[in-house]
Amino acid sequence: MSVKQKKLIYNLVTIGLVAAAWLIFTLLLNHDAGVPRKERILSSSMKDQLIPICCWIVMAVSLNLVVGISGELSLGHAGFMSIGAFTGIVVSGWLLNGFAVEDATLRLVLAMVAGGLTAGIAGVLIGIPVLRLRGDYLAIVTLAFGEIIKNVLNCVYVAADGRHLNLGFINNNIAGTMLLNGPNGAKVKTIATVNAGFILVLITLVIVLNLINSRSGRAIMAVRDNRIAAESMGVPVTKYKMMAFVTAATLAGMAGALYGLNFATLLPTKFSFNESINVLVFVVLGGIGNILGSVISATALTILPEKLRFLQNYRMLVYAVVLIVVMLATNNRTIRAWFNTLSERLRPGKREEAKSHE
Amino acid sequence: MSEQKRRSQTRMVPVPSESIVPERDLGKPPVLETHHLGIEFGGLKAVDDFNLTIGRTEIAGLIGPNGAGKTTVFNLLTKVYEPTQGTVMINGRDTKGMNITQASQLGVARTFQNIRLFSQMTVEENVRIGLHNQIKYDMFTGILRLPRYWKQERKQHTEALELLSIFDMQDLADVKAGSLPYGAQRRLEIVRALATNPCLLLLDEPAAGMNPHETSELMENIAKIRDRFQIAILLIEHDMSLVMGVCEGICVLNFGKVIAKGTADEIQNNPVVIEAYLGKRKEG
Numbered sequence: 001m002s003v004k005q006k007k008l009i010y011n012l013v014t015i016g017l018v019a020a021a022w023l024i025f026t027l028l029l030n031h032d033a034g035v036p037r038k039e040r041i042l043s044s045s046m047k048d049q050l051i052p053i054c055c056w057i058v059m060a061v062s063l064n065l066v067v068g069i070s071g072e073l074s075l076g077h078a079g080f081m082s083i084g085a086f087t088g089i090v091v092s093g094w095l096l097n098g099f100a101v102e103d104a105t106l107r108l109v110l111a112m113v114a115g116g117l118t119a120g121i122a123g124v125l126i127g128i129p130v131l132r133l134r135g136d137y138l139a140i141v142t143l144a145f146g147e148i149i150k151n152v153l154n155c156v157y158v159a160a161d162g163r164h165l166n167l168g169f170i171n172n173n174i175a176g177t178m179l180l181n182g183p184n185g186a187k188v189k190t191i192a193t194v195n196a197g198f199i200l201v202l203i204t205l206v207i208v209l210n211l212i213n214s215r216s217g218r219a220i221m222a223v224r225d226n227r228i229a230a231e232s233m234g235v236p237v238t239k240y241k242m243m244a245f246v247t248a249a250t251l252a253g254m255a256g257a258l259y260g261l262n263f264a265t266l267l268p269t270k271f272s273f274n275e276s277i278n279v280l281v282f283v284v285l286g287g288i289g290n291i292l293g294s295v296i297s298a299t300a301l302t303i304l305p306e307k308l309r310f311l312q313n314y315r316m317l318v319y320a321v322v323l324i325v326v327m328l329a330t331n332n333r334t335i336r337a338w339f340n341t342l343s344e345r346l347r348p349g350k351r352e353e354a355k356s357h358e
Numbered sequence: 359m360s361e362q363k364r365r366s367q368t369r370m371v372p373v374p375s376e377s378i379v380p381e382r383d384l385g386k387p388p389v390l391e392t393h394h395l396g397i398e399f400g401g402l403k404a405v406d407d408f409n410l411t412i413g414r415t416e417i418a419g420l421i422g423p424n425g426a427g428k429t430t431v432f433n434l435l436t437k438v439y440e441p442t443q444g445t446v447m448i449n450g451r452d453t454k455g456m457n458i459t460q461a462s463q464l465g466v467a468r469t470f471q472n473i474r475l476f477s478q479m480t481v482e483e484n485v486r487i488g489l490h491n492q493i494k495y496d497m498f499t500g501i502l503r504l505p506r507y508w509k510q511e512r513k514q515h516t517e518a519l520e521l522l523s524i525f526d527m528q529d530l531a532d533v534k535a536g537s538l539p540y541g542a543q544r545r546l547e548i549v550r551a552l553a554t555n556p557c558l559l560l561l562d563e564p565a566a567g568m569n570p571h572e573t574s575e576l577m578e579n580i581a582k583i584r585d586r587f588q589i590a591i592l593l594i595e596h597d598m599s600l601v602m603g604v605c606e607g608i609c610v611l612n613f614g615k616v617i618a619k620g621t622a623d624e625i626q627n628n629p630v631v632i633e634a635y636l637g638k639r640k641e642g
């Protein structure tokens with residue numbers, strides 16, 4: 001089988017897996033809607049987790065575009081999610097209060113588009129100065145960015161007064177219906193749906209996988225593999241670093257909007273450094289540059305802490321141990337060799353890699 | 359006519375002769391001209407007063423002992439370094455202030471002494487990066503898979519295989535570049551550089567790590583490439599059989615300075631060159 005066919009199969013499996021999950025959960029949700037509580041197949045905690053899982057998958061896949069495909073370390077991915085979330089909340093609330101848009105789907109779509117746009121713009125603003133530089137500047141700047149966004153949003157008050165948006169910074173004495181309430185967070189009319197979640201995941205996968213397998217994506221990977229060689233081939237390095245970074249920021253913003261519109265209250269402190277690191281853990285555990293891996297690890301690692309709830313205080317301890325064990329296992333030669341033979345047919349270029357390790 | 363004669367006479371040793379351009383290229387504007395090119399690294403003059411003119415279809419050699427400054431010359435020509443003195447003109451354009459990407463777009467392509475392939479990517483993908491500015495489509499065409507995407511991808515594929523066939527490498531198209539044997543990696547670098555459609559190809563020790571059989575094959579291929587693409591080639595090489603066999607003009611560098619220029623015969627018999635390589639013969 002040629003590399004091209006392998007890649008095609010890998011992409012189809014990735015997208016097919018999500019599409020199948022979407023189908024199954026739609027059927028299950030439909031089934032559960034019609035029957036009494038006892039006969040439901042999905043537990044209510046599982047049901048509540050579906051949308052966040054979709055959001056974290058999008059976060060992991062988009063961060064993998066930066067870390068795995070473009071080869072830059074970003075430590076503030078949750079910052080973009082935060083921008084998207086609070087933009088989405090404001091847009092959705094404004095449309096409802098100021099323009100009487102009752103259609104929740106329309107509000108959700110517009111909120112997600114707006115969230116993606118603002119996060120994308122933030123990505124451009126950070127990328128322009130930082131991506132010109134070499135080295136670990138991006139990691140430092142994105143880390144600071146995440147913290148700054150969190151603290152700024154902690155002081156922002158937004159109210160919808162008819163069609164007029166009132167903005168207060170530190171000053172909460174503004175007229176209208178409060179949309180953002182500084183450190184008290186936002187009171188949200190939840191409109192996120194499971195369908196929107198799965199559609200966003202599919203859009204993200206199509207964008208990222210198609211990008212990787214195109215002229216632009218190859219240029220991004222070339223810059224990662226060898227910057228000077230890529231420049232010598234006439235590839236404008238900054239442009240392609242920007243392309244990966246801004247695309248990832250936009251997707252994170254859309255995931256953020258969906259996430260924000262899924263909870264009745266949302267505090268700015270939710271999107272802390274911890275969340276950025278969490279997404280990075282998804283990426284590293286799923287395999288740097290491996291998109292399917294990101295999907296699986298984001299899903300598993302979002303469910304796992306919930307499943308460990310019965311351990312109460314020991315929960316995070318066990319979670320940490322599980323992470324360490326998985327990392328050790330995936331780095332173990334024997335287990336990897338076994339895993340390689342299993343997935344040889346699925347993952348492009350795997351066989352050559354296994355050979356070159358010997 | 360007399361002008362041509364005069365220049366062909368002055369093109370040989372000793373320095374400071376400006377030109378080692380072969381006669382067939384004399385009427386046309388040169389691909390590369392450097393005037394008093396130099397660079398200093400904190401007081402060390404790695405290259406000093408380097409003057410070289412290369413004709414349209416010339417194969418020229420740049421030789422010299424280790425540390426002479428040969429790779430540094432390549433880095434100056436490709437704008438990895440900005441010169442501290444002098445100018446580099448490519449196709450008559452001054453490259454002052456340009457970056458590596460811009461220099462590449464003027465038509466300079468190179469290979470690297472310490473191989474710099476995109477090792478995680480396949481052989482074909484490496485060549486496709488070389489085609490980056492030759493066969494284009496934008497990001498959205500790629501993401502949305504518009505008809506133009508399929509058309510241009512097919513073009514890239516055919517062109518890449520065509521270029522790989524120069525070195526009979528089309529069967530390796532799907533192999534990861536990093537897992538190729540050493541000699542094949544060097545050949546892939548040449549193919550990738552050719553894909554950028556250069557008018558000047560710079561080869562930094564293309565035969566390093568190759569066995570004698572591979573080297574003689576490479577020598578034939580370098581001449582073939584020049585004939586087929588009608589481009590100029592400047593190569594750095596320590597393997598004298600290759601340099602003497604294929605280069606029309608040779609420039610010898612020592613401690614950053616040009617010590618001789620001329621044809622293979624002239625260089626081989628030049629006492630200054632022999633001294634630079636072997637050291638001064640002791641008297642008595």
Ligand SMILES: Nc1ncnc2c1ncn2[C@@H]1O[C@H](COP(=O)(O)OP(=O)(O)OP(=O)(O)O)[C@@H](O)[C@H]1O
Nearest residue numbers: 399402404422423424425426427428429430431471
């Ligand atoms: N970036 C740099 N900073 C400081 N010194 C440098 C730099 N690049 C090259 N040099 C110095 O310039 C001199 C010439 O180096 P260069 O690599 O051009 O030699 P070379 O002729 O290619 O040698 P070789 O045959 O070993 O490849 C050396 O003394 C080297 O240490």
Ligand SMILES: [Mg+2]
Nearest residue numbers: 428429430471
């Ligand atoms: Mg060198």
